[in-house]
Amino acid sequence: MTHIALVTGAGQGLGLCIAGQLFKAGYNVVLSDLSLDAAQTAAAQLDPSGERVLALKLDVASKADFEAALAAVLARFKALHVVVNNAAMTMTTPVMQISPEEFDRVMSVNTRSTFVGCQVFGTYLAEQGYGRIINMASLAGQNGGTATGAHYAASKGAIVTLTKIFAKELASRGVTVNAIAPGPIESPAVRAAVPAERLEGLIQNIPVKRLGDADFLGKLVVQLAGEDAYFTTGATWDVNGGLFMR
Numbered sequence: 001m002t003h004i005a006l007v008t009g010a011g012q013g014l015g016l017c018i019a020g021q022l023f024k025a026g027y028n029v030v031l032s033d034l035s036l037d038a039a040q041t042a043a044a045q046l047d048p049s050g051e052r053v054l055a056l057k058l059d060v061a062s063k064a065d066f067e068a069a070l071a072a073v074l075a076r077f078k079a080l081h082v083v084v085n086n087a088a089m090t091m092t093t094p095v096m097q098i099s100p101e102e103f104d105r106v107m108s109v110n111t112r113s114t115f116v117g118c119q120v121f122g123t124y125l126a127e128q129g130y131g132r133i134i135n136m137a138s139l140a141g142q143n144g145g146t147a148t149g150a151h152y153a154a155s156k157g158a159i160v161t162l163t164k165i166f167a168k169e170l171a172s173r174g175v176t177v178n179a180i181a182p183g184p185i186e187s188p189a190v191r192a193a194v195p196a197e198r199l200e201g202l203i204q205n206i207p208v209k210r211l212g213d214a215d216f217l218g219k220l221v222v223q224l225a226g227e228d229a230y231f232t233t234g235a236t237w238d239v240n241g242g243l244f245m246r
């Protein structure tokens with residue numbers, strides 16, 4: 001049976017790479033994003049025939065959008081097996097300059113979205129008795145962040161905790177919940193967050209002296225999405241070039 005995977009924030013960057021690796025691994029893939037245009041372009045890129053992809057607008061700040069997305073996926077593919085809560089805002093405002101409104105916005109797009117995604121999709125997956133949820137956290141959530149803002153770092157730390165909570169809640173019903181905590185990956189978001197003149201210094205500070213590879217993260221998602229991944233849950237998978245060791 002073909003498994004169905006949904007990725008949030010799949011219009012560009014890591015979400016697009018993750019969607020691509022899931023597609024390559026044989027999944028039918030739902031590419032969702034705040035921008036329907038970006039989701040549609042990405043979906044057409046992956047599968048010009050449109051047979052194995054579905055593009056959806058899903059604003060992760062809206063619970064109603066999650067519910068509508070689930071209904072749309074079931075209408076089109078009749079099932080859902082894998083959810084990747086990937087969408088996020090990456091902001092770099094210095095800590096003393098972050099307004100309460102900006103703090104709340106980042107928390108709602110990055111953390112509340114993961115909470116709602118795990119609730120809405122987790123409820124469906126548990127009812128089916130099978131599912132895989134993968135939440136994109138970050139090294140920033142473990143070490144307080146370097147290039148990124150305090151709100152971003154705090155939002156990502158909370159995702160690690162939510163991952164454990166939902167993993168415990170859903171473990172006995174066939175649903176695993178894991179997080180991935182990447183360090184700086186070769187990606188548009190890192191290029192945008194780190195000025196070109198500071199990038200070489202950032203790379204020299206990474207023990208392996210290279211940025212991470214987005215396709216590798218996609219392959220890790222594929223690994224965690226597999227049926228044989230039933231024994232890993234509540235874990236945070238570090239992919240950070242040696243910047244943070246437990």
Ligand SMILES: NC(=O)c1ccc[n+]([C@@H]2O[C@H](COP(=O)([O-])OP(=O)(O)OC[C@H]3O[C@@H](n4cnc5c(N)ncnc54)[C@H](O)[C@@H]3O)[C@@H](O)[C@H]2O)c1
Binds near residue numbers: 136188
């Ligand atoms: N790039 C890195 O080095 C890195 C490192 C650590 C963690 N991460 C995490 O990986 C994930 C992907 O990062 P990225 O580098 O691809 O970021 P990105 O900014 O390039 O892409 C984010 C995507 O999310 C979408 N998005 C933003 N707000 C949304 C909303 N409200 N609803 C739905 N979609 C929305 C954007 O349209 C975009 O397509 C994020 O969770 C990020 O925190 C990335």
